[in-house]
Amino acid sequence: MPALTYREAIRDAMSEAMRRDDDVFVMGEDIAEMGGSMGVTQGMLDEFGPDRVRNTPISEMAIVGAGIGAAVSGMRPIVEVMYQDFMTLAMEQLVQQAAKHRFMSGGQIKVPLTIRTQGGAGWSPGAQHAQQLEAWFLHVPGIKVVFASTPADARGLLWSSIYDDNPVVFFEHRTLYNLKGDVPAEIDGIELGRARVHREGEDVTIVATGRLVHEALKAAEEAEQDGISVEVVDPRTLLPLDEETIVASVRKTSRCVVAHEAVVRMGFGAEVAAIVQHQAFDYLDAPVERVGAKFAPIPFAPVMEEYVIPHAEDVLAAVRRTMGKD
Amino acid sequence: MATLEEKGQSASTERLKEFLREMLLIRRFEEKVEERFRAGELPGFLHVAIGQEAVAVGVCRALEEGDVIASTHRAHGHTIAKGTHPNEVMAELYGKVEGTSHGYGGSMHLYDVERGNLGANAVVGGGLPGIVGAALAFKLRGEPRVAVAFFGDGATNIGTFHESLNLAQLWMVPAVFVCENNRYAESTPAKQHLPIEDMTKRAEAYGMTSMAVDGQDVEAVYEAARKALKQARDGRGPVFVVADCVRLSGHYVGDPQVYRPKEEILELRKSRDPIELLRARLELADEDWEEMDREATRIAEDSVEFAKKGTDPRPEDALKNVYA
Structure with a gap:
């Protein structure tokens, strides 16, 4: 390849x-x-x-x-x-x-x-x-x-x-x-509306998009050191959304973290949280956690920018909260 | 033996009679729309173009097979002039399956793609960029087709107008921009929304060929449109046509027009009605006029009958056509 x-x-x-x-x-x-x-x-x-x-x-x-x-x-x-x-x-x-x-x-x-x-x-x-x-x-x-x-x-x-x-x-x-x-040798389409499971796990599902997929994978590695098994799902297409893969994953793990770089409030994560609570309510062992930017425009100064946008450590903290380990 | 000149004149007279017939049909159709709206039969929000029929007919009769248009919220006339049967337009206004958009569109969203109507637009200036894109597609494929945008003077104040004219001229796409300059942006008169008098300057700023025409004179509109379309079709660049016209009705059906002196409308009806002007010019015998009028009235009435007998969409079909 x-x-x-x-x-x-x-x-x-x-x-x-x-x-x-x-x-x-x-x-x-x-x-x-x-x-x-x-x-x-x-x-x-x-x-x-x-x-x-x-x-x-x-x-x-x-x-x-x-x-x-x-x-x-x-x-x-x-x-x-x-x-x-x-x-x-x-x-x-x-x-x-x-x-x-x-x-x-x-x-x-x-x-x-x-x-x-x-x-x-x-x-x-x-x-x-x-x-x-x-x-x-x-x-x-x-x-x-x-x-x-x-x-x-x-x-x-x-x-x-x-x-x-x-x-x-x-x-x-x-x-x-x-x-x-x-990438595959031959170019081929990937169906719109199909998620990719980047990593399988048993305890927590992280639904992540864009840059946060990579932050989520880092967080998953670290969580594993702690004995927490994390599944990372990238929906890839946000509309239409592969609800089936997300819900099936959460039904397996019983915990869900949604992570994106956009601000948390009214974000994509809110919709995922709604879908999960509705379709996997009886399976959930913890509230759905949302990770995203703090509610401010993106600031210029590097230290402020870093503070506003989410990183692997924020995802890891959310994972730990769903496990009652904060 | 008739001289060539006489033959030419008679062909021109015949053509003008056809124009008159079509303008009258649009007029009677729109009067019927007003009447049925007042009777409470038509849902929504309607805009008639009474007084502006010469622009729709003059431009659309100059089009060739394969040319496309984009229309405005005041779309009934353009749509009928582009070849859609009045039955289908009226059925759309009644929200029926038999309507041009099968009940999904309504008065401000009349589409008839088969006949080259890429859609009426309820966003002022909203259709202009799309016309540039359609013209670009024709140019890239080497097709001798022209894309025409209708819009009003009010639309010349919105960004899409300026971005679209700039892009069209820059890329020399086969587009014609027809500004129906009725001097009102909804209720706001030109003196409150246009800082310039001569609207042709709007396009000259982009280096575009720009012309003004009396929009109440259907023959003048037809000739200007032919010239503009030829330039665009020949690859010599887009053209801006300002058709100075009068809106003999309100902005919307039911508009009390508090912003406009009553005498202005009465005076314009007497002196600037494009149908009356053409009728006088053709010196039609009363019986010819009456026959023409009866025919137009009958078609308008039939369209109402057709629409009323139409099929209501199934409510759940509202979820269709969201995606291809």
Whole structure:
């Protein structure tokens, strides 16, 4: 199996789709000569030319909207929105247009649009370049939401997103781009709506997304030293959500921790907690614990940033609480 | 023997009669919409384009097979002019399965993709970026098609308008932007929302070909639209068309129009009604006019009958069509 970085894996999915299919193209700010602000599209301009690797003005509404119009007209566009913080600028087009065209037309239209965006704290970009806003999109019927945490998942899930007939918001985490991992020799889709169990365990289930998958795996290693057996589940697709795998895991372990980098309040973890208490109530031996950022914008000063966002030790503390060991 | 010029004139007269027939149909249809809304039969929120029929008909008659449009909250006229049968439009307003969107859309979300209507939009300016994208798809595939956005003067104040025109011109996509300049953004008159008089400047700022036309003159609209569509189709870039028009009705059906002097509407009805202007110009005999009117009225009435006999959707079907 070849090893790719998370960044290369994402590029590989886009490039392979563009080689196979003229309907696929990519557009966004600084993605051509510069290769994207995170270097994800590096080299693609040379291979595919400026018609299919399109630099755009700084116009998030128009580029997401143009993606919608092209998708409705038979293309499979990939729009890169440089930071998920800037998705705020495109919300009308995404929420009012992309998510609803199929519904409002009574099924006449499909919108096979993929919006790739990235974000995440841990490098002091300050409050307007580091948020994790995925929960906003989970509240909107009509779109799908993906958040990959490994190179293999990023490639397979992006492939499926490109070929999905619905608008998909594909989240990448800023701190994972250099993470290296094995990917299958042949590119293949990973079904949207299927979780990955990263590690099996008996005592506690951690449901984690994005960067927190890796923090959860670290916490699980440490918990094991303490004799606590931890299962780590990454839903990978937040909408649709693989409730079955999450609930089955919690029914086995009887304890659940949900971990994400976004703020805890009204976050993805709240929905998971609701699902778990409803579908595994009789199995639970402890309240569902939520781990996430403290309720503040992401601060600049590194010491403050570190304080606000969650780490492996926060996940471990939550695991220990569910075991009555705090 | 008729001279070529005379033959041309008679073809043009025939075409104008067709335009009149269609404008009158839209008028009678929308009057029926007002009537049935007041009778309490139509749910929701309705906007008629009474007074603006010449823009819908003049532009849509200039389109070619394969061209697409995006419409606004004031969409009945555009939709009928783009070829959707009034029965299907009325059925949608009644929330019936036989409606254009099978009851999922309503008056502000009329779609007819088969006929090139990519959807009416209840967000002012919401459809413009999509039209740029549709035009981009046509350009990338080398198809000789044009994408047309309808919107009002109010929409020229929202960001999507500016971002879309900039992008369209930058990429030279085959798009035409038709601004129905009725001088009201809902209730707010132009002097309170537009800092400039000459709306063509809006597009000139982006280096776009920009033209103004009398939106009450259907022939002028048709000719301007043909010119604009040709430029776009030939790959010479998008065009902005400002159609100066008048809204002879309120913003929504039932709008008491407290913001507008009563005399203004009465005066405009007398002097600027596009249907009356064209009727006078064609010097139609009374009996020809009456026959045309009877036919339009009958189609409008039939659409109500059709809609009332339509099928109510099953409530649980509300959960369909959320995802493809």
